[in-house]
Amino acid sequence: MDSPVRLMHYDPRWKQEFLQTRSGLLHSCDGWVNEVHHIGSTAVSGMIAQPIVDVIAVVKDDAEREQALAESTVLIEGMFFRRQETPMWAAETIVLEKPRGGEPTHRVFLTYAGSPFYHSSLMIAERLQDDRELSLRFETTKVDRWRQGEGDPARYAADKAVFFAHLIEHSD
Template identity: 45%
Template structure:
């Protein structure tokens, strides 16, 4: 369980250092993955330039061989990540957070490249990067949910799921 799971969700204005943070994590994950991890992508709100987001770098890491998931996850743990239960949107993914203690700064989802969840995460990110109006609506929805829920760590993510469901329907994603 997250040590900071009971703390209210925080939102921050875009920080240009988020991109650099992602690049550092990407480099470390690819290196420690020793060829098992072949693709690392920046997803989530911090991947959207200029948008308000939770200050947590979301990372999507992919393997081509699903049989290497456990070994790849162990290699990522060596970068001071710790495992958590899988995300509700893909029970086959491995979810890891950093640091091992204290407030979460990074969240990594490890999964086989090419799964529906892999494609959906990238399609949503790419859509929001390419369509400024959609990105602004997404930001407005998140901020509205945050205000309505008071940043409650259970209510906020649950309510935000509806925004992602709507985006997936718009993009005809499974």
């Protein structure tokens, strides 16, 4: 089994970490990346989260999309990120992580504007940030499932995926 999932109380430094990461991505990617968004639990003020700052880095969905993704990947790797296996739920992304001491501290989902991952991730992030009752329900569910699964990474990811799938289904 991989290392158990670690959760911690909200850290206000996560917002600053995002802003620094956003600035670095926009500056380093030579105009290929034109949007960067903070997603995941670290983007929701007050929420218990894995201490990993998740961001979406976005290239335009145009004729140069494939080149933009390839060029941006190389440039992001130059920022000490390592490419990771892409999970099925993020099929149209390139996933890169920045580890410090082995555990990732930052994760970039590189995708294109208009991708299904782009739309669903931004919708989920907006709903969790704007709806305090929903974010509390998510946090409670996440922590309960984490305890039941004893921090097992696969089970934790699967449990979150069920919550998100339900949220996406009922987003209309």
